[in-house]
Amino acid sequence: MEQSVKADGLDLRRYAHSDLPRIRQTLIDIHADAYADAMDDEFNQRFPWFVDHWGSAPAFSCVIAYEGGEAVGFAYGAPAARHREWWREHLAPAPERDRTFSFSELAVRTKRRGAGIAERLAHALLGSRDEDLAVLLVDTAHPRVQALYESWGFRKVGERRPFPDSPVCAVMLVELPPEAGAGLR
Numbered sequence: 001m002e003q004s005v006k007a008d009g010l011d012l013r014r015y016a017h018s019d020l021p022r023i024r025q026t027l028i029d030i031h032a033d034a035y036a037d038a039m040d041d042e043f044n045q046r047f048p049w050f051v052d053h054w055g056s057a058p059a060f061s062c063v064i065a066y067e068g069g070e071a072v073g074f075a076y077g078a079p080a081a082r083h084r085e086w087w088r089e090h091l092a093p094a095p096e097r098d099r100t101f102s103f104s105e106l107a108v109r110t111k112r113r114g115a116g117i118a119e120r121l122a123h124a125l126l127g128s129r130d131e132d133l134a135v136l137l138v139d140t141a142h143p144r145v146q147a148l149y150e151s152w153g154f155r156k157v158g159e160r161r162p163f164p165d166s167p168v169c170a171v172m173l174v175e176l177p178p179e180a181g182a183g184l185r
Contacts, residue, residue: 013065017056017058020060030064031107036110062125065121067112073117078104090157101133102136104136134154137171139168
């Protein structure tokens with residue numbers, strides 16, 4: 001079910017659940033490059049499990065950016081189960097429109113950072129979603145990453161530690177589609 005769109009020298013290819021066997025190693029390789037200086041962390045070493053977990057969702061959606069035939073970044077996620085959205089504990093009351101897409105992972109190879117690839121991947125992943133909101137987690141030890149998501153229209157609504165060995169993360173939400181001028185153009 002691969003679909004491809006060319007944008008600013010990038011080939012953005014969209015994949016679904018049925019494509020996971022074909023793209024799994026590409027996701028793992030990009031992640032290993034993007035987190036090369038932190039791969040001794042057990043949480044980062046479990047990334048293949050996260051790929052399998054998210055990729056097992058029937059509505060899994062992934063976008064991989066290729067440049068000159070090389071995979072340079074990816075973004076993926078899946079819709080959250082209705083009325084089981086874990087972010088609800090941070091907002092009272094929850095928004096009326098609350099169908100949620102869980103934006104699970106975004107990674108760009110180290111040598112390609114700073115070229116706007118992350119924003120293009122996020123836009124390609126979220127731009128066509130029909131859910132009302134997108135949610136993601138950002139390690140609170142990385143305020144520049146949080147600020148980047150804020151520039152794309154996400155707002156911090158709380159903090160949580162999703163796993164006992166994971167860092168404390170900012171819980172961030174954005175209404176879909178993001179407002180014009182919010183960064184995800």
